[in-house]
Amino acid sequence: MDAVNVGLLGLGTVGGGTATVLLRNAAEIQARLGREIHLYHVAGLNIAAQTIVDPQTTKLTENAFDVVNDPDVQIVVELIGGYTLAKELVLKAIENGKHVVTANKALIATHGPEIMQAATEQGVSVCYEAAVAGGIPIIKAMREGLAANKIQWVAGIINGTGNYILTEMRDKGRDFTEVLAEAQALGYAEADPAFDVEGIDAAHKLTILASLAFGIALQFDKTYTEGISKITPEDVNYAEELGYRIKHLGITRKTDKGIELRVHPTLIPEKRLIANVDGVMNAVLVQADAVGPTLYYGAGAGAEPTASAVVADIIDTVRTIDAPLQHKVPLLGFQHDAMRDTPVLPIDEVVTSYYLRMQAVDKPGVLAEVSETFASNNISIEAVLQKEPTGGENSVHLIMLTQKCIESNVNQAITAVEQLASVQGKVVRIRLEHLGS
Amino acid sequence: MDAVNVGLLGLGTVGGGTATVLLRNAAEIQARLGREIHLYHVAGLNIAAQTIVDPQTTKLTENAFDVVNDPDVQIVVELIGGYTLAKELVLKAIENGKHVVTANKALIATHGPEIMQAATEQGVSVCYEAAVAGGIPIIKAMREGLAANKIQWVAGIINGTGNYILTEMRDKGRDFTEVLAEAQALGYAEADPAFDVEGIDAAHKLTILASLAFGIALQFDKTYTEGISKITPEDVNYAEELGYRIKHLGITRKTDKGIELRVHPTLIPEKRLIANVDGVMNAVLVQADAVGPTLYYGAGAGAEPTASAVVADIIDTVRTIDAPLQHKVPLLGFQHDAMRDTPVLPIDEVVTSYYLRMQAVDKPGVLAEVSETFASNNISIEAVLQKEPTGGENSVHLIMLTQKCIESNVNQAITAVEQLASVQGKVVRIRLEHLGS
Numbered sequence: 001m002d003a004v005n006v007g008l009l010g011l012g013t014v015g016g017g018t019a020t021v022l023l024r025n026a027a028e029i030q031a032r033l034g035r036e037i038h039l040y041h042v043a044g045l046n047i048a049a050q051t052i053v054d055p056q057t058t059k060l061t062e063n064a065f066d067v068v069n070d071p072d073v074q075i076v077v078e079l080i081g082g083y084t085l086a087k088e089l090v091l092k093a094i095e096n097g098k099h100v101v102t103a104n105k106a107l108i109a110t111h112g113p114e115i116m117q118a119a120t121e122q123g124v125s126v127c128y129e130a131a132v133a134g135g136i137p138i139i140k141a142m143r144e145g146l147a148a149n150k151i152q153w154v155a156g157i158i159n160g161t162g163n164y165i166l167t168e169m170r171d172k173g174r175d176f177t178e179v180l181a182e183a184q185a186l187g188y189a190e191a192d193p194a195f196d197v198e199g200i201d202a203a204h205k206l207t208i209l210a211s212l213a214f215g216i217a218l219q220f221d222k223t224y225t226e227g228i229s230k231i232t233p234e235d236v237n238y239a240e241e242l243g244y245r246i247k248h249l250g251i252t253r254k255t256d257k258g259i260e261l262r263v264h265p266t267l268i269p270e271k272r273l274i275a276n277v278d279g280v281m282n283a284v285l286v287q288a289d290a291v292g293p294t295l296y297y298g299a300g301a302g303a304e305p306t307a308s309a310v311v312a313d314i315i316d317t318v319r320t321i322d323a324p325l326q327h328k329v330p331l332l333g334f335q336h337d338a339m340r341d342t343p344v345l346p347i348d349e350v351v352t353s354y355y356l357r358m359q360a361v362d363k364p365g366v367l368a369e370v371s372e373t374f375a376s377n378n379i380s381i382e383a384v385l386q387k388e389p390t391g392g393e394n395s396v397h398l399i400m401l402t403q404k405c406i407e408s409n410v411n412q413a414i415t416a417v418e419q420l421a422s423v424q425g426k427v428v429r430i431r432l433e434h435l436g437s
Numbered sequence: 438m439d440a441v442n443v444g445l446l447g448l449g450t451v452g453g454g455t456a457t458v459l460l461r462n463a464a465e466i467q468a469r470l471g472r473e474i475h476l477y478h479v480a481g482l483n484i485a486a487q488t489i490v491d492p493q494t495t496k497l498t499e500n501a502f503d504v505v506n507d508p509d510v511q512i513v514v515e516l517i518g519g520y521t522l523a524k525e526l527v528l529k530a531i532e533n534g535k536h537v538v539t540a541n542k543a544l545i546a547t548h549g550p551e552i553m554q555a556a557t558e559q560g561v562s563v564c565y566e567a568a569v570a571g572g573i574p575i576i577k578a579m580r581e582g583l584a585a586n587k588i589q590w591v592a593g594i595i596n597g598t599g600n601y602i603l604t605e606m607r608d609k610g611r612d613f614t615e616v617l618a619e620a621q622a623l624g625y626a627e628a629d630p631a632f633d634v635e636g637i638d639a640a641h642k643l644t645i646l647a648s649l650a651f652g653i654a655l656q657f658d659k660t661y662t663e664g665i666s667k668i669t670p671e672d673v674n675y676a677e678e679l680g681y682r683i684k685h686l687g688i689t690r691k692t693d694k695g696i697e698l699r700v701h702p703t704l705i706p707e708k709r710l711i712a713n714v715d716g717v718m719n720a721v722l723v724q725a726d727a728v729g730p731t732l733y734y735g736a737g738a739g740a741e742p743t744a745s746a747v748v749a750d751i752i753d754t755v756r757t758i759d760a761p762l763q764h765k766v767p768l769l770g771f772q773h774d775a776m777r778d779t780p781v782l783p784i785d786e787v788v789t790s791y792y793l794r795m796q797a798v799d800k801p802g803v804l805a806e807v808s809e810t811f812a813s814n815n816i817s818i819e820a821v822l823q824k825e826p827t828g829g830e831n832s833v834h835l836i837m838l839t840q841k842c843i844e845s846n847v848n849q850a851i852t853a854v855e856q857l858a859s860v861q862g863k864v865v866r867i868r869l870e871h872l873g874s
Contacts, residue, residue, distance in 0.1 A: 001763070021585055021727045031652060031775035032584050034763060129582075135728035137582025145566075145574025147469050148458055148748030215468060273734060276713050290458045291572035291745035294735035297710060298728060308728035311585030320757075323764050326438070326471060327757050338468035 003036035004318045007073035007098075009064045009089055011044025011052060014103055014130070015079040017303030018310045019052045025311075033315050041067045068093040075317050077310060078102040087111050094118045094126075099321065101313040103130035103306055109204035112211075112218040116331045125320075126331055127313035132205040133158050133282040135305030136298040137312065142212040142286065143333035149288035151213040153253035153260075155435055158205040160280035160300040161189045161196035162228055162248040166265075167278040170236050170245065176229055188280060198227035199248065199263040206250035209284070210261050214254055214342060215334035219261070222344040226264035234389070235357060235428060238399050239267050242385060244355070245275040246430065258345040267355045267401075267432040274435065285435060348408040353382070353432040356400045356414070359389065361422040370398060370417055377413035379405050395424060401432060440473035441755045444510035444535075446501045446526055448481025448489060451540055451567070452516040454740030455747045456489045462748075470752050478504045505530040512754050514747060515539040524548050531555045531563070536758065538750040540567035540743055546641035549648075549655040553768045562757075563768055564750035569642040570595050570719040572742030573735040574749065579649040579723065580770035586725035588650040590690035590697075592872055595642040597717035597737045598626045598633035599665055599685040603702075604715045607673050607682065613666055625717060635664035636685065636700040643687035646721070647698050651691055651779060652771035656698070659781040663701035671826070672794060672865060675836050676704050679822060681792070682712040683867065695782040704792045704838075704869040711872065722872060785845040790819070790869040793837045793851070796826065798859040807835060807854055814850035816842050832861060838869060 006022070008015060022029070022039050030036050042053055043064040053060070061067065068076055068089050076093035078100060080086050086107050091114075093100050100119065102108065108115070108128050119126045129139045133156065142151070157163050161183055168179040180197065183189040195201045203223040211218050228248050239246050244267040253260040268275045273295055277283040282300030287293050299305035320328050330336065360366045367384065374381055385399040402410065414427045443459070445452060459466070459476050467473050479490055480501040490497070498504065505513055505526050513530035515537060517523050523544050528551075530537050537556065539545065545552070545565050556563045566576045570593065579588070594600050598620055605616040617634065620626040632638045640660040648655050665685050676683050681704040690697040705712045710732055714720040719737030724730050736742035757765050767773065797803045804821070811818055822836040839847065851864045 017727075025585060025587055025727070028587050029585060031771050032580075032767070034767070034772040034775070136731055137578050140577060140582050141574050143469075144753065145577050145749055146745065147752045148462060148466060148745045150462055150465050273710065273713055276710055288745070290454075290462070290741040290748075292736050292739075292742055294573055294733070296731070296733060298731035304727040305729055308583065308585045308725070311727075312582055315584045316581065319766070320760075320764050323757075323760060327760050327764055329756070330469070330471070334468050335471040338471075 001035050003038040004075065004321060005038050005040035005073050006075045006077060006314060007041040007067035007070060008039060008077045008079065009043050009067055010079035010081070011042060011049050012079065013303045014306045014310065015044060016052055017307035018077065018079060021304055021307040021311050023053070029311070029315065033318060035318055037314060037318060041070050041073050043067045064089050065092065068096060068098065073098060074321065075099045075101060075314060077314065078104060079310070083107060083110060090115055091118055094122050094124055097122055097124060099124045099317045100126045101310055101317060102126070102128050103310055105131040105201065105204040105208065109207040109218055109220040119331065120336060123325055125317055125328055127317055128208070129313045130306045130309035132208050133284055133296070134298065134300040134302065135308040136282060136284065136296045136300070137309065138284045138296050139212065141296055142209070143329050146286060146288050146291060146294070149290045152287045152289060153251065154209050154213050154284060154286050155249050155251045155274065155433065156206070156209065156284035157247055157274065157277050157282050158250050158284065158300060159196050159202045159248060160282055162202070163277065163282070164188055164280045165197065166228060166231070166246055166248060169231065169233055170240065173233050175233050176231060197229055199225040202248065202250045202263045206252055206261065206263055209250070210252040210259060212333040213252060214259055215338060215340045216259060216342050217339060219344055222261055224262040224264070224347040228265050231265050235430065238357065238385060238387065239355065242383060242401065243270055244268060244432065245270050247275065249433070251433065254342070255345065255351070257349060258343040260350050261344050262347060262350065265430050267430055268435055272435050350407045351404055352407070353404050353434070354402045354410050355430040355432050356402065357428040358398050358417065359395050359424045360398045361424070362394050362396045363422070366422045367398065369420060369422060373417050373420060374413050377416060378409055379413045438472050440475040441512065441758060442475050442477035442510050443512045443514060443751060444478040444504035444507060445476060445514045445516065446480050446504055447516035447518070448479060448486050449516065450740045451743045451747065452481060453489050454744035455514065455516060458741055458744040458748050460490070466748070466752060470755060472755055474751060474755060478507050478510050480504045501526050502529065505533060505535065510535060511758065512536045512538060512751060514751065515541060516747070520544060520547060527552055528555055531559050531561055534559055534561060536561045536754045537563045538747055538754060539563070539565050540747055542568040542638070542641040542645065546644040546655055546657040556768065557773060560762055562754055562765055564754055565645070566750045567743045567746035569645050570721055570733070571735065571737040571739065572745040573719060573721065573733045573737065574746065575721045575733050576649065578733055579646070580766050583723060583725050583728060583731070586727045589724045589726060590688065591646050591650050591721060591723050592686050592688045592711065592870065593643070593646065593721035594684055594711065594714050594719050595687050595721065595737060596633050596639045596685060597719055599639070600714065600719070601625055601717045602634065603665060603668070603683055603685060606668065606670055607677065610670050612670050613668060634666055636662040639685065639687045639700045643689055643698065643700055646687070647689040647696060649770040650689060651696055652775060652777045653696060653779050654776060656781055659698055661699040661701070661784040665702050668702050672867065675794065675822060675824065676792065679820060679838065680707055681705060681869065682707050684712065686870070688870065692782065692788070694786060695780040697787050698781050699784060699787060702867050704867055705872055709872050787844045788841050789844070790841050791839045791847050792867040792869050793839065794865040795835050795854065796832050796861040797835045798861070799831050799833045800859070803859045804835065806857060806859060810853050810857060811850050814853060815846055816850045
């Protein structure tokens with residue numbers, strides 16, 4: 001069969017990695033696919049382009065529209081990133097009848113509905129395996145591997161920078177600001193770290209996972225997002241002492257009342273496999289009714305790990321390039337007419353457990369008073385730890401783990417506790433998940 | 438579109454689970470697939486069949502040939518197990534132009550070539566996701582998710598019974614025989630436990646993984662197999678003291694000289710994620726050139742976890758049921774004409790590290806003598822631990838970890854060491870893998 005012509009937009013980290021993998025592993029890929037993938041037209045501002053691709057066999061341009069408008073290109077691979085230009089290019093490629101592969105989580109999470117609508121009308125596919133958890137084939141696992149299941153919840157470490165920072169804080173007792181500065185120097189974190197450490201990047205990915213899990217529309221704007229910048233080494237240590245680790249998780253869960261969709265620091269039992277995923281690595285834990293828990297682990301970013309997912313999408317696209325739509329996996333895992341409008345729960349209505357830390361006067365009766373305040377707000381306490389804070393005089397750290405409760409109830413209880421004369425300052429609150437089946 | 442008619446052979450644990458999942462999750466599956474899967478004809482000796490399926494909508498028989506010869510059945514699902522009858526039924530189904538789904542690792546590992554040849558000639562598909570690691574979608578990950586990569590090696594905990602026994606031995610200091618008896622009582626292990634604890638079951642699965650990884654033929658007869666029955670609580674403890682855990686791994690690795698294909702107890706560093714996979718759970722770690730390491734974790738057995746994989750295969754089969762072969766993933770991940778005849782390395786030529794334990798006379802100079810004997814056989818020692826064995830008098834346990842060496846060399850060295858007057862009895866030898874990238 002003829003080679004399939006691929007057009008590549010962007011030769012940055014992921015674009016360069018994709019070109020490298022396509023060229024280096026061309027023979028292996030063809031042995032699997034039975035068809036040649038030709039890197040036919042590449043758009044990159046990068047003057048180093050010619051060191052990656054061969055200008056004898058690949059057309060080069062600095063104008064990405066040359067590629068999406070090239071009648072000989074069959075698959076457009078968008079690796080520019082960002083919202084505006086990327087969206088315009090992807091929609092133009094679809095309009096021109098080309099299949100699309102993208103690693104752009106922000107684009108899919110925010111403009112996915114419009115893009116998928118256009119693709120469905122044109123009968124072309126849009127693949128985005130690389131948009132979530134980099135090289136881990138989690139989209140394929142959820143859309144296909146677990147297709148026999150009702151998925152109950154998903155919890156993922158889906159931002160490598162955040163996980164690197166939390167791992168360093170735990171292993172070396174360092175504080176957030178210091179590790180972040182180092183991560184920036186090492187190139188792990190962007191100059192503006194908000195995307196990573198405030199959870200926006202994770203929320204983009206979680207939005208996509210929730211759609212695949214539950215057949216709901218992509219709803220980035222309804223995702224609750226809380227970052228890790230307020231986590232202190234003290235809380236990391238207390239968590240450890242209680243048998244937990246703090247991870248920045250994206251969690252989506254189907255409940256009777258609606259779907260939870262939330263990114264926040266979370267205490268999880270240290271014996272869970274996902275609690276032992278350290279450094280820049282990613283992992284996604286999926287709980288489903290037939291298979292139970294399954295976990296998928298690997299590199300969530302980087303040139304070649306991301307390229308691995310991009311090229312897998314190209315291979316899938318080539319395999320069914322001339323096939324009717326019913327031979328292909330639906331874009332979001334569910335048939336368009338079977339998508340559901342299950343509501344997303346406001347964070348106030350989420351039910352989970354909590355780690356609470358407060359500074360209290362060190363005198364008899366304080367624990368009783370605090371406990372009583374929680375009890376009268378319907379919060380049951382499961383464990384208590386009392387510690388002398390470094391440098392604290394006449395005061396103690398009181399750490400409490402609650403049983404499951406409604407978030408609005410715990411917030412009320414915290415307000416009441418903060419008004420006690422024996423409690424100083426604000427209560428630190430970190431959510432806690434057991435992640436059991 | 439019309440419903441697709443599925444014929445099910447076997448209503449035992451996995452067959453019952455498959456019927457249950459297909460019926461319970463029918464709406465979810467149809468929402469994903471866009472087409473109804475009709476459990477049309479079921480063969481089971483189980484008189485409980487009628488409690489699982491509805492005789493109003495499903496034909497029941499005690500003769501499996503009724504199903505494979507039913508002209509209205511489009512997909513035959515073989516869940517009988519074993520070699521002889523299962524093979525006959527699968528070949529008959531293929532001859533009748535039906536697609537096949539099976540969970541039968543023994544059948545695929547030993548008769549796979551003949552079955553796949555027949556399927557290729559008939560233009561039907563044979564899916565076997567459930568044959569390796571139960572509910573974990575590892576076949577899909579390797580054939581499709583990692584298709585952009587050259588795979589370098591695969592290491593898997595692919596027998597839950599063995600992993601349960603080793604976990605109990607470590608956690609509770611119990612010995613092999615005691616835990617095995619308990620596992621049998623709990624129904625985890627068969628009355629004849631050889632399949633599980635001697636590694637035959639794992640070797641079946643590893644045979645399949647090696648084919649998918651490297652594009653080689655299924656060669657169960659060339660797989661080196663060593664069980665866990667000789668592992669003692671002492672070795673488990675010494676390994677722990679040195680920072681390692683003992684797992685029963687299936688390992689396949691591509692080297693310049695050929696492909697390693699081996700199942701044996703293995704020391705692995707405790708900080709590796711796969712070292713923390715405990716109890717009956719399975720995990721497969723894949724090292725590939727672009728993505729690096731990825732790991733897949735979940736239940737490797739059980740009614741519904743296995744059913745999850747079986748039904749995923751049915752869904753995949755239905756999706757491309759009328760499609761030409763080039764729209765489908767090749768049976769073993771590589772195009773038939775691109776399969777390779779890379780040789781499988783004999784175990785003597787494998788290069789790995791070793792944990793060696795010997796009992797030696799407790800007197801000065803013994804360590805030097807033993808070390809010298811290893812050195813003169815070109816074995817470099819990386820770590821040494823000397824312990825007093827319980828009940829030992831005038832003797833010590835000498836534990837050594839070697840650097841990487843050729844297995845035939847280490848065997849020679851062991852023979853030489855066993856001839857030393859100061860060394861008593863046999864040297865215990867367990868292979869050691871760092872599983873780093």
